[in-house]
Amino acid sequence: MLNKFFNLQARNTSVKTEIIAGATTFLTMAYIIFVNPVILADAGMDKSALIAVTCIVTAIATIATGLFANAPIAMAPGMGLNAFFAYTLVITQKISWQTALGVVFLSGLFFLILTLVGLRKKLVEAIPISLISAISVGIGLFITFIGLQNIGIVIAHPVTLVQAGHLDKTITIGLVGLVVMIFLEMKKVKGSLLIGIIVSTALAILLGKVSKPQSFISTDISIAAVAMKLDILGALKWSLFGSIFTLMFMDMFDSVGTLMACCNEAKMTDENGKIKELDRLLTIDAGATMLGAAMGTSTTTSYVESAAGIEEGGRTGLTSVVTGILFLLAVLFVPVVGIVPKYATAPALIMVGLFMIKEIKKIDFTQMENAFPAFIIIIMIALSYSISTGLAFGFISFAILKIIAGKAGEIKLTMWLITGLSVLYFLIPMLVKGS
Numbered sequence: 001m002l003n004k005f006f007n008l009q010a011r012n013t014s015v016k017t018e019i020i021a022g023a024t025t026f027l028t029m030a031y032i033i034f035v036n037p038v039i040l041a042d043a044g045m046d047k048s049a050l051i052a053v054t055c056i057v058t059a060i061a062t063i064a065t066g067l068f069a070n071a072p073i074a075m076a077p078g079m080g081l082n083a084f085f086a087y088t089l090v091i092t093q094k095i096s097w098q099t100a101l102g103v104v105f106l107s108g109l110f111f112l113i114l115t116l117v118g119l120r121k122k123l124v125e126a127i128p129i130s131l132i133s134a135i136s137v138g139i140g141l142f143i144t145f146i147g148l149q150n151i152g153i154v155i156a157h158p159v160t161l162v163q164a165g166h167l168d169k170t171i172t173i174g175l176v177g178l179v180v181m182i183f184l185e186m187k188k189v190k191g192s193l194l195i196g197i198i199v200s201t202a203l204a205i206l207l208g209k210v211s212k213p214q215s216f217i218s219t220d221i222s223i224a225a226v227a228m229k230l231d232i233l234g235a236l237k238w239s240l241f242g243s244i245f246t247l248m249f250m251d252m253f254d255s256v257g258t259l260m261a262c263c264n265e266a267k268m269t270d271e272n273g274k275i276k277e278l279d280r281l282l283t284i285d286a287g288a289t290m291l292g293a294a295m296g297t298s299t300t301t302s303y304v305e306s307a308a309g310i311e312e313g314g315r316t317g318l319t320s321v322v323t324g325i326l327f328l329l330a331v332l333f334v335p336v337v338g339i340v341p342k343y344a345t346a347p348a349l350i351m352v353g354l355f356m357i358k359e360i361k362k363i364d365f366t367q368m369e370n371a372f373p374a375f376i377i378i379i380m381i382a383l384s385y386s387i388s389t390g391l392a393f394g395f396i397s398f399a400i401l402k403i404i405a406g407k408a409g410e411i412k413l414t415m416w417l418i419t420g421l422s423v424l425y426f427l428i429p430m431l432v433k434g435s
Helices: 002-006 013-029 029-042 048-069 081-092 096-114 120-126 130-153 170-187 190-204 238-265 279-295 306-311 316-339 344-361 367-383 387-404 414-435
Strands: 075-077 156-157 161-164 300-302
Touching: 002 013, 002 306, 002 316, 013 029, 013 190, 013 306, 013 316, 029 048, 029 075, 029 081, 029 190, 029 316, 029 344, 048 075, 048 279, 048 300, 048 316, 075 279, 081 096, 081 238, 081 367, 081 387, 096 279, 120 414, 130 156, 130 170, 130 344, 130 367, 130 387, 170 190, 170 344, 190 344, 238 279, 238 300, 238 306, 238 387, 238 414, 279 300, 306 316, 367 387, 387 414
Parallel strands: none
Antiparallel strands: 075 300, 156 161
């Protein structure tokens, strides 16, 4: 039955191979169970509920990908997207996390509309590869900066803004976890980030910095503290339009980039190199984002860690179903995950930043009209503590430099629209404030 439903034989795989691949994907991305709740908790949300929600949303989205798209692609709350939610929307823009969930829901709704009418692919195709890669690099630096802060390596300074922190037990614990992750990555060990988090947490318990969990397994799981708390009407403000736009594009780039890389490796492309079932995968992505917002988490997206399972031979949706089931089982271990301190998960942020910054090799630095917009995106995302601000600066500077270079004709119509929306991103707050 499994062979027929997932078309295993035609894709040259087996049930055993798919199960191993699914388990591998789970181990590689299980760090999100620890990291996502820590980031969103900074926005004032309940950590225990977030742990359960992260597992449940990841399980539903990933299983849906397997059943409806027959693809070995896992979906979960995205890194960078959760940072935007907590540190840009809630902390910087000072809106409630309930309203921020409304922003996420609306961005997911727009994702879905754009996908169904066929515009989503056109929007992605309009933006140069250099800028898309710069977004990944910029978010990577941003996440790394947050990780360094969470460990305590980087602290505030009244004059220089930041400075190096003084070595103490928590920093040492965090650094040990980071070294473990780096070593295991060098040895190509699956689940290196997860193992590093576990090592740091165990060390924190041994040193008396963290108390042992009262229980290891619990069936008394509640997500009521965050589920169905989204404020969609509160998100329908001109001042938040730019944020909805930014989330939409971040998820778009993240998803398409991941799907291009993973589906090609999984032999899911046609003779022209186009991804089979792309629209279906993007539709599931959009629906998962809306579901995630309703349940109480930030934007859900396709995970590049799916490549780990694909490398193990995963070729069908059965891989995703196995991964999703394992995330469902992980819900039982909320008490254990709940004791993990911020400085134990921080090394994972630094490592994810490292993985994302590799995209810098795809940026064309030979032409100034491509180099500077990419550069300003990277710098402004990290230094302004705002992903949306970095994107707006980059898109506007790209259009200006193309005009100056006499190459305005190279800018696609859709890119002009994106540039106009970027200008509005800066103008709307001024107009709202002025009124």
